[in-house]
Amino acid sequence: MLVNNPEPAAPAALDKGSWETYKRLLSYAKPFWIAFSLAVIGNVIYAAASTGMAAAMEYVITAIENPTDQNRLQLTLLIVGVFASRGLGTYMSTYFIGYVGRHVINSLRRDLFERLMALPSRYFDDNASGRLVSKLTFNVEQVAEATTNAVTTALREGLTVVGLLGFMLYTNWKLTLLFLTVGPIIGVVVSYASKRFRKISKRIQGSMGDITHVASESITGYRVVRTFGGEDYEKERFRTVNDQNLKQSLKMAATQAISVPVIQVLVAIAIAALVWMMLAPEIRGEMTTGQLVAFLTAATTMAKPIRQITNIHAKIQKGVAAAHDVFETIDEHPEDDPGTYAPDRVAGDIRFDDVSFRYRDQLDNVLEGISLTIPAGQSVALVGRSGSGKSTLVSLLPRFYEFTGGDIRIDDHSLREYSLPALRAQIALVTQNVVLFNDSIAANIAYGALRHCSREEIRAAAEKAHALEFIDRMPEGLDTMIGDNGVMLSGGQRQRLAIARALLKDAPVLILDEATSALDTESERHIQEALETVMQGRTTLVIAHRLSTIEKADRILVMEKGRIVESGRHEELLAAGGAYAQLHQMQFSEHS
Template sequence: MNSKDLYLRLLRYVRPYRRMFALSILGTTAAAATEPLIPALIQPLLDGSFVAKDPHSIRLMPLLMVAVFIVRGITSFIGTLAMSWIAHQVVTDLRDALFARLLSLPTRYFDDHSAGSLLSRLTYDVSQVMTATTQALVALVKDGLSVIGLLGWMLYLNWKLSLLVLLITPGITIIMRLVSHRLRRLSRELQELMGGLTHVIDEVLQGHKVIKIFGGQDYERQRFHRVNNRVRQFNLKLAAASEASGPLVQLLAIIALGAVIYFASLQSAADQITVGGFVSLFGAMAMLLTPIKRLTKVNEQLQRGLAAAETIFALLDEPPEPDRGIRAIGRARGEVRFHAVSHRYRDDGGEVLHQLELDVRPGETIALVGPSGGGKTTLMSLLPRFYEPESGDILLDGVPIRELRLAELRANIAYVSQDIVLFNDTVAANIAYGAGFQVGEDDILKAAESAHAMEFIRELPQGLHTLIGENGARLSGGQRQRLAIARALLKNAPILILDEATSALDTQSERKVQQALDALRQGRTAFIIAHRLSTIESADRIVVLDCGHIVESGTHDELLACGGLYASLYQIQTHS
């Protein structure tokens, strides 16, 4: 997308605030209109007051000068403030749109992009866009109109001398074009580096315990310094590219100014120009330098903003999670069938699942076991459509899940993963998350009791209303896991996916939670992924996966009697 299309798309976000935008443009235009008035008043001030000694000019000209500066100050304040208001609104809208897009993106997108780079887009990149929609736009309108107005006055005074100024326009255009390309490229690379910097910070914040226990402080400090130093280098390159254009443009302007002064002196000697006209022309040319300088500086802001807009719109243009289903199912009975399901995560990668067949009756508890990398978690990720299978069908109550709306499908599934995710909110809010917050405190209490979580919740300073910190940092691993189980209990879905749901519990807590899970499984279809085989002995059926294939299936006793892979795994665990 070229610069024009990018900026026009960016301005679409200004459209809802067009009245404020019109006020800003009106104020900025009025402020810009006062620029040529200043040299225009100089001519009658000098010729009338000092040369002709006209008493009317002596009284009037100072008052007009004061009036011009008052109008200039008021209109400039209104225009700049209104544009700043619009810019903050646009940034808010862009952040809202980016956040909404992130919520709708498929799981695969998050597999391919680091959290740091995505955070950088919502923070650093959006702030760069703000400069393009405020300072850059105000400078383009105000300084652009000032340059046009001053040139117009100069042409009116003496068109022959003014043409000398216009001769430098091609040189300025070439300089600006060359600098723009370099600034855009450097800005893109700087944005990538800022994403890398945020990624390093995010990893350190998430893994601070691992860093401390393994003594990785020096390594992380060096890693951060390398990225941080690269950011410094690119900021310096940006500054050099931006600053280089200013002196070059000003040099051309000074050359033109020198030529004007020389030829104006010749005209003055021949009485072809008055003193007031000469000073007015010279003043207009001198005043041209300031807006021209600002226009060269605004190029950096503009190119940074456009480079940021590229990455922002690239994210906004990412296709959302496919949801082509049109069928509703209500509350499912819980019959699940995997028919010839194959899956791979990358086109050039090996198959994680291969032509897998599995029929599950409503209310049946299926335990999925096997060596790591066998496909257990992948299989369960396909059921709620976190990923789409490469081939085959998954059916819920006889209906292919790809024909169901995602909201309908996922409303029938409760999920507890081994990687517990809690929010920096109260205990009650984290549990109520399972029912979309549409529950009362009594329901929350019941779910917490069933998950044996009230034992520690009662001891918290504010009970259910205690803030638990980022990802439950103020709780133990077992406490966090019980809150996640309470959240799943409250959802009361007909299908349960439990991925190592009791892995972080001590023996006593595990026994209590296991009892709650046994009660919860009654009348529901449950899938239990477990490495601790002692926790799934009571499952209706145990399915053993290895290298993407189902190699064994049966009850605990049946599989032990077969003496296959399950029996080997069980023997290893019980004798270790």
């Protein structure tokens, strides 16, 4: 892959990798080649006008020495024409390259977000959400600098330098060659500055990810921060990452600040040498005063575009470093989805055959030797101490994680035979940590593939989940906006909306992961009745901490250290006096 460059073993490899990354970035501009061509034409017009301004100095001297009416008119028209052309060229280059650049950013941001939506769960386990948001926002905007301002400046000022050099060669090639002797030295300075810009840019992007991450955690968890007196700790944590960003940004500014005047001094030395040599008759030759002034004007005019080109190296290196980071995520492998089986609706027979699982980079299995058959329509409850593997087991069913041993089958088809969308369409999920969106209540219930459900179906699902009793008291009913992650709702209300969403999906397999954990006793009784109704005819896996909520389950499985240690109905397990009886006794003691 283009962006997977080797570790910094040699500068040449890094340079090649950066160029490959930049080429890949520029490939996003191909669909907009017409606008890009118009930008190039604008830059050519600008460069020609800038060269014309230097060449016009010869006519200025001629008009001063010979102020005829014709010369006065020609010079006036020449000045107006040059500046008008330059203005037209500036407009065309700036607008059309901006048009291309913003479309590139739009495409890049879309590709990045679409890839994030397709990445496996382990990627989100390994990468903090704040850093991923920073890639979508800060890093992509850094790419914008490299594809808009930097390209505009490189084309415009580069063509201006070429035009001025062409004019100088035409006027006096000996003096031009003398001026060009400073070129290799400028190249060395620019090369050194570029490498330093690239290195610092990577650090700046990392520090911006840290800033977003720390800020996101502190803002999201503000209640915990304030309750436990964490304000000073969070302030210090933010100050540390913010100061690191400042330190790297100042290094970037210092490198840019020193490289520009160094190059300007080199150009000034070259111009001074020109002036000295121009006084030598053998070098000057037959040049008129006007030609000498025009030549010298071209040489001095070149200082500005050279300085501008030097300045854009910082933007380009920032953009390359940001693009490298963005492309790394885009090149991540999406969820493995080789299956093609896509039934409209499964019956719901589930079988675990000697299933084992371990998380990446862990030596020990989290699940070991899980063998289990669940007939369609049966409800199975999973109980056990925290960390026993209950949530991991049900996470394997929608393939949020891939089991590492054995097989899991639904209706006698391995999970890997199903396409992921078809598999997940058969499963409704309600978790302890409810996820709601900053949208209306109706849109949160009828989310995603359910968005085409009718208003009546949404109300019916909300009624079954005992959510209408608070929805109808809201100022706009189902159309009430609930804020970021349902901040306007209580924990029980949020849980009931999640249950209503699962009811509306009407999937043959239902997973309830601590679904009643956030409810008070009154709400829990209502929800329990609704869940018992909706569980009829569906294969249901229930993870419950409170054993009182799963006493009516068809079967209860007790898990310890990733294994099933007991299986049976509530009364049978109590009579056996094993692990379930001990858990039940502990909870009974706590509530007595």
